[in-house]
Amino acid sequence: MSTVNEFMDLPGRLIVVEGIDGSGKSTQLDLLHKWLRSEGYVTVFTEWNSSPIVRDTTKRGKRKQLLTPMSFSLIHAADFASRTHEQILPALQAGVIVLADRYIYTAFARDAARGVNRKWVRDLYSFAPPPDLALYFHVSLEESIRRIGAARAEIKFYEAGMDLGLSEDVSESFRLFQGRILEEYDTLCDEYDITRVDAHQSLVSQQVLVRDLVEPLLEDMPRREITNVPTHMQTGYVSLAAGGGL
Amino acid sequence: MTKVQFYGEPPPGIDQEWLPGRLIAIEGTDGVGRSTIISILRDYLEANGWGVVDSGLRRSPLVGPGIDQAKEGHTLDPITLNLFYATDFWDRFERIMLPALQAGMVVLADRYIFSLMARAIVRGAAREWLEQIYGFALIPDQTIYLDIDAEDLVLRILERGFDFWESGGDYLHDRSIYDGFMQHQREQLHEMSAMADRYGWDVVDARGTIEEVFEEVRVAVMPTVESMSRP
Numbered sequence: 119m120s121t122v123n124e125f126m127d128l129p130g131r132l133i134v135v136e137g138i139d140g141s142g143k144s145t146q147l148d149l150l151h152k153w154l155r156s157e158g159y160v161t162v163f164t165e166w167n168s169s170p171i172v173r174d175t176t177k178r179g180k181r182k183q184l185l186t187p188m189s190f191s192l193i194h195a196a197d198f199a200s201r202t203h204e205q206i207l208p209a210l211q212a213g214v215i216v217l218a219d220r221y222i223y224t225a226f227a228r229d230a231a232r233g234v235n236r237k238w239v240r241d242l243y244s245f246a247p248p249p250d251l252a253l254y255f256h257v258s259l260e261e262s263i264r265r266i267g268a269a270r271a272e273i274k275f276y277e278a279g280m281d282l283g284l285s286e287d288v289s290e291s292f293r294l295f296q297g298r299i300l301e302e303y304d305t306l307c308d309e310y311d312i313t314r315v316d317a318h319q320s321l322v323s324q325q326v327l328v329r330d331l332v333e334p335l336l337e338d339m340p341r342r343e344i345t346n347v348p349t350h351m352q353t354g355y356v357s358l359a360a361g362g363g364l
Numbered sequence: 365m366t367k368v369q370f371y372g373e374p375p376p377g378i379d380q381e382w383l384p385g386r387l388i389a390i391e392g393t394d395g396v397g398r399s400t401i402i403s404i405l406r407d408y409l410e411a412n413g414w415g416v417v418d419s420g421l422r423r424s425p426l427v428g429p430g431i432d433q434a435k436e437g438h439t440l441d442p443i444t445l446n447l448f449y450a451t452d453f454w455d456r457f458e459r460i461m462l463p464a465l466q467a468g469m470v471v472l473a474d475r476y477i478f479s480l481m482a483r484a485i486v487r488g489a490a491r492e493w494l495e496q497i498y499g500f501a502l503i504p505d506q507t508i509y510l511d512i513d514a515e516d517l518v519l520r521i522l523e524r525g526f527d528f529w530e531s532g533g534d535y536l537h538d539r540s541i542y543d544g545f546m547q548h549q550r551e552q553l554h555e556m557s558a559m560a561d562r563y564g565w566d567v568v569d570a571r572g573t574i575e576e577v578f579e580e581v582r583v584a585v586m587p588t589v590e591s592m593s594r595p
Contacts, residue, residue, distance in 0.1 A: 171437070171444065175430030175451075184426045188375050188500065189455050193427065196447035203441040233376035241496035245443055 130210035140262030372499015392510030
């Protein structure tokens, strides 16, 4: 709907994280979020596949396995459009920081891995405001499987790309499908201004790097006066929620 | 045989070059009488031995219920609404239209991608963006356009009542429902007749009686239907 030029004077900042399941991106974004809030910045958090208007349709499609590569792509674009309209754009217009757990590159990678035309998917999302910072948490397939295995008992049908018929075996299908997504992410990092973060590093050193990358963007961002902040927030050390995945 | 050609980038999963069926799209604005004509045409074709499938908006098992629910809220922005409809269209294409075309049936599409594009354009969506998305659509063998002007259309709507979305209620907030309807429909009709010229549709005057309109539609579609081998 809109061209890039229309986004030029949006006063807010858009920071997005990308990566395959088990890359640790949500954990890193959560830590960043808590730090920014402890510093008094106003933040809006949005995650993939969470629009109140569209989410139920997507869930039903997944549960009943009604989704094909094209309808999977389109319904996720509808979800993203709804969040762009109701969350992301208003927050950027209001001049605050938007933190997005997965952004358009997730669609570019997953849909291409499902065989959808790459140019078509990019055109589909041309209404999306370009991020000020896009972080890609790169992890090897083996490491991601190790991490997911520890956190979750069962892999879901579409996460494993079972709709593509790559393999009858869920684990094998997951491996093949996530491998394809990794390849797509690699290409995307060359095509777009995406910063690669080595997600094999320790959690803390990744967070130090993330904060270094975010800090220059914080200039002119509105801050609240902070009083009575618990000490653990002031130091930036926070407890971690268990990894969720999507 | 229907040559498999798309308006833009071909979607994945369709390997055939030819389909034995025929795809006929019936376009026209809200309340113009499409569904009535399609229902009579379907009976007529079936009575003559042709296999017929029809498909209208929001009947996709995937998104039909979701669209209805979302529209009740009256808070849908044009892009989300359009993508909902695009998903509905694709789901019906893959699930209903394509298998019927593969089986050698006549598919009567109650609206095609064009109504969806016109609705989004009058609400401010970019034409180029819409053309890119709907490039996934199979080019129909024939498109029939039921043509009417807003003044004649509104007389029919008065009988059955106005609808919020058909009157542009989501974007023409400050109008009365009548003024909103007239403005929204005039703009939509303007878009549709421009498309009729551009895509070379068969235009049928929809102001006549049902019998008159049906007869004109029947005469227009029979050569397309009969280009399949006779049943």
